[in-house]
Amino acid sequence: MGMGKRARAxxxxxxxxxxxxxxxxxxxxxxxxxQPTPGGxxxxxxxxxxxVEATMFHDAILMPIITAICLLVLGLLMWIVFRYNKxxxxxxxxxxxxxxxxxxxxxxxxLILMVIALFSFRLLFNYHDMPEPDLTVKVTGNQWNWTYExxxxxxxxxxxxxxxxxxxRGQGLPYLLAADEPMVVPVGQVVQLLITASDVxxxxxxxxxGLKTDAIPGRVNETWFRADREGVFYxxxxxxxxxxxxxxxxxINVVSQAEFEAWVAxxxxxxxxxxxxxxxxTEASTVEAEATETEDAPAADAAEAVQ
Numbered sequence: 001m002g003m004g005k006r007a008r009a010x011x012x013x014x015x016x017x018x019x020x021x022x023x024x025x026x027x028x029x030x031x032x033x034x035q036p037t038p039g040g041x042x043x044x045x046x047x048x049x050x051x052v053e054a055t056m057f058h059d060a061i062l063m064p065i066i067t068a069i070c071l072l073v074l075g076l077l078m079w080i081v082f083r084y085n086k087x088x089x090x091x092x093x094x095x096x097x098x099x100x101x102x103x104x105x106x107x108x109x110x111l112i113l114m115v116i117a118l119f120s121f122r123l124l125f126n127y128h129d130m131p132e133p134d135l136t137v138k139v140t141g142n143q144w145n146w147t148y149e150x151x152x153x154x155x156x157x158x159x160x161x162x163x164x165x166x167x168x169r170g171q172g173l174p175y176l177l178a179a180d181e182p183m184v185v186p187v188g189q190v191v192q193l194l195i196t197a198s199d200v201x202x203x204x205x206x207x208x209x210g211l212k213t214d215a216i217p218g219r220v221n222e223t224w225f226r227a228d229r230e231g232v233f234y235x236x237x238x239x240x241x242x243x244x245x246x247x248x249x250x251x252i253n254v255v256s257q258a259e260f261e262a263w264v265a266x267x268x269x270x271x272x273x274x275x276x277x278x279x280x281x282t283e284a285s286t287v288e289a290e291a292t293e294t295e296d297a298p299a300a301d302a303a304e305a306v307q
Contacts, residue, residue: 138194139196
């Protein structure tokens with residue numbers, strides 16, 4: 001009996017310590033948006049409808065089921081250890097099978113998996129059921145950086161490297177997550193990502209948007225998101241792609257529509273359906289040519305009159 005009391009006291013103290021740990025978590029961890037929270041517990045804050053659904057699936061379906069299974073298995077183990085140990089049960093039973101128990105531990109897991117599958121498949125279908133995209137971004141993984149291209153807006157491919165440590169810390173940005181040339185998208189718009197790689201397998205992982213899609217050479221994978229707030233959101237390559245795997249972050253700047261249009265214009269592109277802005281040098285040449293034609297026109301008319 002002394003052994004049982006000590007075990008129960010140890011379990012009770014462990015439960016109390018765990019409860020205190022979870023209760024005290026907010027006091028030391030102020031949850032950040034778009035990046036990991038030091039000392040944080042749980043998933044990153046959601047910044048898109050898909051991530052909201054994924055978080056609900058994790059918190060409301062998977063965690064209760066996993067917790068219940070762990071507690072059940074722990075309780076069974078404790079019951080067997082203390083009820084059927086050699087001291088309390090010196091003469092072991094001779095039977096080795098029980099049909100009822102075997103049916104239960106076969107049927108119950110199947111039912112649990114069916115419940116999980118109902119919610120899991122619905123979430124999976126939502127990931128693949130992309131609405132009509134408002135813009136498309138082609139993402140290419142390289143050893144060891146990312147390149148972005150906006151084919152609908154005429155923004156050519158540009159390279160995004162990890163920001164050097166001194167520059168990132170000088171700007172108050174998270175080192176190993178900040179990039180020198182981020183992806184820029186408008187808030188509230190459906191963004192289609194066409195993802196591929198030029199050399200080895202990479203992976204686009206954006207926790208705040210609930211995305212993780214492989215970038216495979218010779219193949220284009222597709223995913224999408226719709227940011228529901230403005231801000232800066234970080235991700236990383238989550239596939240072991242080589243010696244500098246840890247140094248190819250993803251940074252997405254979610255801005256207003258006006259800011260996005262200004263960024264596109266600064267990159268030399270144009271919004272779909274709008275005329276692209278003319279280069280100043282080209283525009284000046286056109287004006288000069290038109291002026292020359294205007295000056296030459298009277299002389300040409302005089303020559304025709306003489307003839």
